[in-house]
Amino acid sequence: MQGLLLALCLLASDRPQEPYQDLILHRDGEVELVQVLAAEERRLRYRRFGEENDRLLDWRKLFPGEADRVRQGRDSAFAMDILEVQADRLRMKRNREVIGRILGLQGDNYEVHVRGKIQLQPKSLLIGEPDQVLRPAPLVLSPERFVQEHPAPGGGAEALWNYGRACTGAMAWEPAENAFRKAASAAEAEGKAELQRQANSAAERMAALRAHHGQASALKRIQTQMKRNEFEQAEKALPAAEALLADSPLADDFFELQSTFEEERQLAILSYLEKNWYEAVLKVLQAPSRNRKANMDRLMLWLREQAPGEVRVHLMRKLKDMDDQLTAEGLTEIWERRMERKKKKARIRSASYGTGTWIVSPNLALPRTYYRDHLETAEEWWETAPASTRSNFLMAYYAEHSGDFAVLSHHTSTCQTCGGTGVTTAVNIRQNSRVKKAVCPTCHYVGKEQSVRFQ
Structure with a gap:
């Protein structure tokens, strides 16, 4: 029996009803002037005022308690009237209309006041001249403008009651509440008990809405x-x-x-770091990569010991709006959490030592029979290397030695000069075609170029 009654109630709630105007308060604070069409089991069917399309809204998206009020139907709706006001209509090309109040001309544009906002509409897009029309106040005026143009009456309870209803329809909530309270007091003095009850109820609803x-x-x-x-x-x-x-x-x-x-803040910081740590390192490495006169030993020492601190200072400066008390240690702790994620969001990057691989490779014992003429020093290589090669070298070394990145793998490619042998050969025709072997001037006998994949 109870199941049957419940089913009948649900059918009754889904049954089409006479549409009526109401204000609905969303959970996020938005207030909409709507035409309620049907209170369905799980959703509200309605239209925004001034629109023709139906909308569906999950009851859970309304402010707590609002769904129960709306389900009660017309009797629980806000008391309101929608007044029509004079407006200027600008008929534009592409079947578009702008309804508002023309404030004047600004060059070749009409300056139009539309619900509290100023719009500039080019005269060249108009079809004909603007004309005057009557339109519902909420579509033309802001609440403040409505109250300016419609001051509170000094009359009795009925006039104040009607004014409160008009202010409600214009979304002017504070003037509406004040008018309802004055209407209740006036109705009490005039002996109009029913109007007093209605005005008090409307005032309380408006106070709760606000x-x-x-x-x-x-x-x-x-x-x-x-x-x-x-x-x-x-x-x-x-x-x-x-x-x-x-x-x-x-x-x-x-x-x-x-x-x-705090957890949300740390996750937000981590997301920022996953997107920007690599770029922060690039920023810090930018200046030294442009310095052609660097001492390589000092440069690599700086990369290991000082550059990580500078990267953190740069990032903490960027993160002030998120946490102005963040320390370098705290930043490191958050950054290390990236590897704990099941779905890692930090991009996998790569950088190559390029033709400078020999600088970071273990010293190899060179055969005495090989010539070693004109082998450049690390500083000479750095001075003549292209800017992109120097930048890549620094990033690869930083990735391996700073501790900021997880090194995933190393990849090698053969030296283009010697084909991976580490040695170049030349035939001297003047000396009976004698073969001359020399240490490769590019890879210094390493025979490869190495790159690093890291995250």
Whole structure:
């Protein structure tokens, strides 16, 4: 029997009803003026005011308690009237219309006030001259503009009640609440008990809407700041938000956000590092790669001992908006977590020592019979190497020796000069075609170029 009653209730809730105007408050703080079409089992079917297409909204996306109110139907809706106001219509090419208030001309553009925003519409795109039309106030005026053009009446309860309904329809919530409270007081003085009850109820609903909108907006601002990686601003807003939300229907949402705040910040920092650590190293290595007169021993010592610190200083400067108390040690701890992820997001990179591979290779015993004429020193190689080769060399050495990257593998390719033998040969025709073997001037007998894959 209970199952049958439940089924009948669900059928009744899905049954088409007469559309009516209402305000709905989303969980993220957005308030929409809508036409409610049907309260379905899992979703609300509605249209935004001024639109023709139906929309479906999961009940869970509404502010806590809002779904129960809307399900009650027309009797629970906000008391409102939609007034029509005079507006300027600009008919544009491509079947487009702009409805607002023309403020004047700015060069070859009309300056149009549309719901609190100023738009510039080129005269060249107009079809004909602008004309005047009547349109619903919410489609033309901002709430502030509506109140400016429609000041509160000084009349009795009925006039104040109607003004409050008009302000509600124009999304001017504070003036609406004030008008309803004044209407209730006036109705009491005039002995209109039913109007007094309606006005008090409307005022309480409007007060709740304003309070809940403020609470949801405060939570949404913090969530938005976190998504934008503005964790420092979000952290500063937490105490005020806690005072506002502790007893709110959104209290659970806030305390969950608060409890996971630091973890979310660290994950956001890690995501930033995964995208930018490599670029930060490139930035730090840029200046030394351009210095052709470097001492190679000192340069490689700097890469091992000082460059990692400079990379961290650079990154901490970039991360101030996320955590201005971040230390080099803390940054390193977060960076090391990248390898713990099941799905690693840090890109796999590679860098090559190129023709300077011999500088970092173990010294090989060269056969005495091979000539070693004109073998350049490490400093001479550095001075004549192209800028891209020097930059690649530094990155490969940094990847292997700084500890900032996980080295995945090494790859070698044969020296293009000697074909991997480490030796070049030449035939001297003047000396009875005697073969002359010499240490390869490119690879210095190493026979290869080495690259590093790292993450």
